[in-house]
Amino acid sequence: DVQLVESGGVLIQPGGSLRLSCAASGFNVSSNYMSWVRQAPGKGLEWVSVMYSGGSTYYADSVKGRFTISRDNSKNTLYLQMNSLRAEDTAVYYCARGSGGYSLDSWGQGTLVTVSS
Amino acid sequence: EIVLTQSPDFQSVTPKEKVTITCRASQSIGSNLHWYQRKPDQSPKLLIKYASQSFSGVPSRFSGSGSGTDFTLTINSLEAEDAATYYCHQSSSLPHTFGQGTKLEIK
Numbered sequence: 182d183v184q185l186v187e188s189g190g191v192l193i194q195p196g197g198s199l200r201l202s203c204a205a206s207g208f209n210v211s212s213n214y215m216s217w218v219r220q221a222p223g224k225g226l227e228w229v230s231v232m233y234s235g236g237s238t239y240y241a242d243s244v245k246g247r248f249t250i251s252r253d254n255s256k257n258t259l260y261l262q263m264n265s266l267r268a269e270d271t272a273v274y275y276c277a278r279g280s281g282g283y284s285l286d287s288w289g290q291g292t293l294v295t296v297s298s
Numbered sequence: 299e300i301v302l303t304q305s306p307d308f309q310s311v312t313p314k315e316k317v318t319i320t321c322r323a324s325q326s327i328g329s330n331l332h333w334y335q336r337k338p339d340q341s342p343k344l345l346i347k348y349a350s351q352s353f354s355g356v357p358s359r360f361s362g363s364g365s366g367t368d369f370t371l372t373i374n375s376l377e378a379e380d381a382a383t384y385y386c387h388q389s390s391s392l393p394h395t396f397g398q399g400t401k402l403e404i405k
Contacts, residue, residue: 216394218342225399226334226342226385231392239392242299275341283389284332284347291341 183207183287185276190292197266197296203259203276203289211254214279217261219272220291229274230261244270266296300324302386302397310403317373319400321386326366330390333362333371336399337382345384346371378404 189201201217203210217229230240230250238250249262259276273293277285301324311317321331329349334342344353346362349369359374373380381404386397 218396225383226336226387226396228387228394228396231394241393277342279389282348283330283394284344284353285334285342285387286344286347286353288341288343 183278185278185287185289187274187276187289187292190274190294192295192297193266194298195267195296198262198264199266199294201261201263201274201276201292201294203261205257205259205278208278208280209254210252210257210259210278214283215250215252215259216277216279216285217248217250217259218275218277218285218288219270220275221269221272224272227272231279232259263294266294268296270294271296299393300327300388300391300395302388302395304384304386304397304400306400307398308401308403310405311376312405313376313378315376317376317380317402319371319373319384321364321369321371321397323367323369323388323390327388327390329365330388331362331364331369332387332389333360334385334387335380335382336385342385373402376402376404380404 184206273291275291278287280286333346336342383399383401
């Protein structure tokens with residue numbers, strides 16, 4: 182079975198850094214399009230970043246230059262390095278897999294990041 | 299950036315009713331439009347991919363249509379378990395984007 186498990190979400194002060202992890206099982210992250218999507222309190226889903234199987238990466242303008250997506254194929258894990266965090270980055274962060282194209286067919290349970298002093 | 303606008307934002311419906319949610323793209327996206335269901339305290343679930351392809355295991359009462367800029371998610375014979383927020387998502391061009399969501403309340 183395909184499973185995605187996020188971790189790393191915490192309460193952190195503005196300006197801080199954090200790395201989220203998404204451990205995958207049942208498939209190889211290196212062979213799939215992988216995304217991070219977030220949902221701020223009371224808001225809708227917001228696409229954050231993507232890593233294609235070939236290694237190309239892209240970011241939403243709201244996080245470009247501050248967030249970095251990466252993967253460790255040996256650990257079958259996707260990461261999101263988050264720097265210069267702002268209050269507006271407060272959200273539940275989901276990792277999701279694209280399969281058979283770029284629709285997101287499997288999602289993790291999410292991890293909560295709270296940016297507050 | 300492609301903006302997706304869903305309508306309505308909220309709808310209160312009765313069981314067995316037919317529901318239509320629309321998603322309009324700010325520019326043509328072909329059929330690169332997907333629909334998700336998100337229930338409280340659950341992760342989003344894929345319902346429809348590429349405008350009209352039902353995802354495995356999704357009840358047949360859910361269907362999608364459209365291409366270009368206008369898309370529709372239809373729920374035939376609504377059930378109480380369909381209470382959720384529904385989102386469209388485009389993968390035509392980067393950055394990929396989501397609609398603002400449509401919340402369905404079951405009366």
